[in-house]
Amino acid sequence: MTARQAAVVVRDRGETWANRMADAFTSTGVAPLLVTAPCTEAQREAFLEHFDDVFEVEDPFDSTQLHAAALALAERTRLDLRGMTTCSDGVIVPTIAAAHALGLRAGGAAAFEAARDKHRMRRVLERHGCANPAFELLRCPDDLPAGADRVGLPAVVKPISGTAGHGVVRVESLEELQAGYAAMAATLHDEPQLAEMYAGAARRREEGQPDPRHAALLEAALVGPELCVDLVVRGDEVEVTPIIDKFLIDDRFFECGFRHPASLDARTAALVEAEVRRAIGALGLQDTVAHVEVIVDERLGPTVVEVNAGRPGGQLISELLRLIAGVDIVGEMVSIAVGAAPPPRPAPPLPIPLATLSIFPDRDGRLLEIRGLDAVADLPDVYGVYPLVGPGALLSTAFETFAVVVLADASDGDDALRELREQAVGLVEFVVEDDS
Numbered sequence: 001m002t003a004r005q006a007a008v009v010v011r012d013r014g015e016t017w018a019n020r021m022a023d024a025f026t027s028t029g030v031a032p033l034l035v036t037a038p039c040t041e042a043q044r045e046a047f048l049e050h051f052d053d054v055f056e057v058e059d060p061f062d063s064t065q066l067h068a069a070a071l072a073l074a075e076r077t078r079l080d081l082r083g084m085t086t087c088s089d090g091v092i093v094p095t096i097a098a099a100h101a102l103g104l105r106a107g108g109a110a111a112f113e114a115a116r117d118k119h120r121m122r123r124v125l126e127r128h129g130c131a132n133p134a135f136e137l138l139r140c141p142d143d144l145p146a147g148a149d150r151v152g153l154p155a156v157v158k159p160i161s162g163t164a165g166h167g168v169v170r171v172e173s174l175e176e177l178q179a180g181y182a183a184m185a186a187t188l189h190d191e192p193q194l195a196e197m198y199a200g201a202a203r204r205r206e207e208g209q210p211d212p213r214h215a216a217l218l219e220a221a222l223v224g225p226e227l228c229v230d231l232v233v234r235g236d237e238v239e240v241t242p243i244i245d246k247f248l249i250d251d252r253f254f255e256c257g258f259r260h261p262a263s264l265d266a267r268t269a270a271l272v273e274a275e276v277r278r279a280i281g282a283l284g285l286q287d288t289v290a291h292v293e294v295i296v297d298e299r300l301g302p303t304v305v306e307v308n309a310g311r312p313g314g315q316l317i318s319e320l321l322r323l324i325a326g327v328d329i330v331g332e333m334v335s336i337a338v339g340a341a342p343p344p345r346p347a348p349p350l351p352i353p354l355a356t357l358s359i360f361p362d363r364d365g366r367l368l369e370i371r372g373l374d375a376v377a378d379l380p381d382v383y384g385v386y387p388l389v390g391p392g393a394l395l396s397t398a399f400e401t402f403a404v405v406v407l408a409d410a411s412d413g414d415d416a417l418r419e420l421r422e423q424a425v426g427l428v429e430f431v432v433e434d435d436s
Contacts, residue, residue: 006031006052006079007338008070010086010095012060013193015043016388017087017314022050024334031079035069036060040392053077061090061196061203063097070102083337085310090197092116092310105339107233107310111284115309118160118217119210121283128282131275131303135219139210144181147218148174154221157181159188161201161212166194166399168253170221181216188213191398222295222303227262229276230313230321231290232332234342238280240273242325244317246293247414248357248421254400257417258317259355259410260324268296275302285309289333291317316356316386316405323350323407350383353410357421361395361403365432370404372427379423381409381416395432404428 007025009032011018022032034051037060047054055073057065066084074081084099084106086092093116099106114120119137126132136147138157148155157180158168167184171177188198201212226246232239243264248257264272276292291313293305312318312329321327331343361367370387377385384407395401406424410417 004031004079005029005082005338006033006074006077007083007085007334008033008035008073008081009051010060010066010084010088010091010098011036012088012091012197013037013394014088014388015046015390015393018047019050020318020330021085021087021334022047024328024330025338026050027331028334028338028340030082030334030338030340031077033070033073033077033079035066035073042392046390052079059203061094061201063094063101066091066094066098067101070098082339083334085333085337087311087333089116089308089311090201096310105287105337107286107288108284111286112288112309115283115285115290115307116161118158118306119215120160121307122217122219124282125279125304128278130278130282131297131300133220133222133297133300133303135217137210138181138216138218140214141178141181144177145174148177151218151220153177155218156221157184157216157218159184159198159212160210160215160217161198167216170253177218184216185214187398191396193394193396194398222297222300222305224296224298225263226305227264227272227294227296228258228313228317229272229292229294230317230327230329231276231280231292232327232329232336232342233280233285233288233290234336235286238277240276241321241327241329243269243272244313244320247355248418254360255315255358257355257357257421258315258320259353259414259417260320261353264296268302272296272302275304279304279307283307283309287336289329289336314400315358315402316388316407319386319407320354320356324348324354325351354383355408355410355417357406357408357417357424358400358402359404359406359421359425359428361389361397361401361430361432363430363432364396364398365394367391367393367395368431368433371429371431373404375427376404376406376424379420379427381412381420382424383407383409395430403430 025032169180245262291308
């Protein structure tokens, strides 16, 4: 008798995305198993509502621990492992390494490592003739003056392995660069969740490679609208899903609102798609999904900012794609992980202008409850309110924590959406343990 098949999902933090992946695996007839960083008992019980089993590891950034945990899960559940994957940025590379060690289906590790390291990505894109701003690797404070001279100002400084707005700062002068670099390094060292992630990245770096806790990428500031697009890569075939407009970004580079359709003419949209395909080919990504961010720079044209390989877009982008295009990007990822047929493509359930609006926590601490969601749901043009964190989650204001997302009708334009988001933010209250 053939053993029932299973797939392992690796988590360092976050709940909603992990549970959704578990449900997607279950729908394909594959049992989902969770390997997670230490979690609370309440979180563990909640995970067991979606996963067949849960195994905690001390360090989810260590591929050897992930490998051992997957073997232990397979032994105690008596299931046949078919795949291993994650949507959590910090553990994508060690998850792929563990999958390869287990002989499971996984894309080439080098391509994911190159996408994850922003400096390495820039070098790869430059070699392949892709649009690229001037850029420079900053290993330590002594590199800042020469880096500023070579790149020019204004510029943007960011951690080489960052995501979700970790320490990203626009700088107009050397003094601002020095202050921004110092603030970035302090944040990566002092903010508990980031310190753990970047220490994990440092432990697995190759000899001679820059330390991700201190190294930064300085790149000339791009000027123009920012977009994003999710991709499905099966072998060498790249499918580009609808382009999404990141129409509302604040001064911290936090993504406050996404909208479809994007404000692009057909020619520019074609150029964006071509540049995204060129970047994926340059990196050599195969058998995965990816979330790519692009700025249509007024000088360079469409320019790739980030390639988040190995996962769909965050926030509620995967649900937005399902509604506007019938694309189940999480289902696509799951099917690739276990070598299954792609999920069906039904007619789009809501093929109208739609937006997703982010509400970030306004305080740090362990979440007790979120108040005001019913009031937000009653606002005009709101189709749904989605809390993406639950009780027990550790909230931080140091990076993008998509705590609550509002799905809204975008027919009345961006100004109306901005006003709607302001109303929603004013109605939501985050109650955390250290509240007085």
